[in-house]
Amino acid sequence: MAPKFHTLIVSDIHPESDDSVAVSFDIPAALRADYAFQPGQYLTLRTNIDGQDARRSYSISSPLGAVQLTVGVRRVEDGVFSGFVNDALKVGDTMKVMTPEGRFCAKTGTPARYLLLAAGSGITPMMSI
Numbered sequence: 001m002a003p004k005f006h007t008l009i010v011s012d013i014h015p016e017s018d019d020s021v022a023v024s025f026d027i028p029a030a031l032r033a034d035y036a037f038q039p040g041q042y043l044t045l046r047t048n049i050d051g052q053d054a055r056r057s058y059s060i061s062s063p064l065g066a067v068q069l070t071v072g073v074r075r076v077e078d079g080v081f082s083g084f085v086n087d088a089l090k091v092g093d094t095m096k097v098m099t100p101e102g103r104f105c106a107k108t109g110t111p112a113r114y115l116l117l118a119a120g121s122g123i124t125p126m127m128s129i
Contacts, residue, residue, distance in 0.1 A: 005046060005096040006031055011068055013091055020074040021086055025097055027067060037100035039064055043071055044098035049084050056081040060100065069097075 012024040027035045037060055046055040058071035073085040089095075 001034070001099070003044075003098050003101055004034070005044075005098050006034070007094050008097045010089060010091055010093045010095060012070075013089060016072055017074075019086070020072055022061065022070050022072050023085060023089065024062075024068045024070040025095070027069060032067070034099050035069060037062075037064075037069070041100040041102040043069060043100060045071070045081075045085075046096040046098070047081075047084070049080055052080075054081045054084070057101075059102075 008025040008027065010023060011026040013021050016022050040059070042057045042059045044055055044057045046053065048054070056073075058073055060069055061072055062068065062070045073082055075086045076082045
């Protein structure tokens, strides 16, 4: 299936640290198959900020099979998108969210042990794995 944007509703925003938030999106039942993901994949978020189309990609931190998808957004110095998400985005707002992409995935369905090393915001995909 080719990646596609859908308009989703922000269902939760909560602080993760002084400079980052976790943003969750409700996935309507009709789109759940489109948003089925493998641990380690990412979502591309798209919105209009001050008349400009802006998009950024963030790793999914939700557990496998979740009905909400969550991403972590750390504020980047002079980052227009990350600043918007941390300062202006509210629960109930809508945002265009591309279906999951990425090949940094753990194999599911087979028992395995993984040693995951991460630092800073690099921990986000590890949370899903």
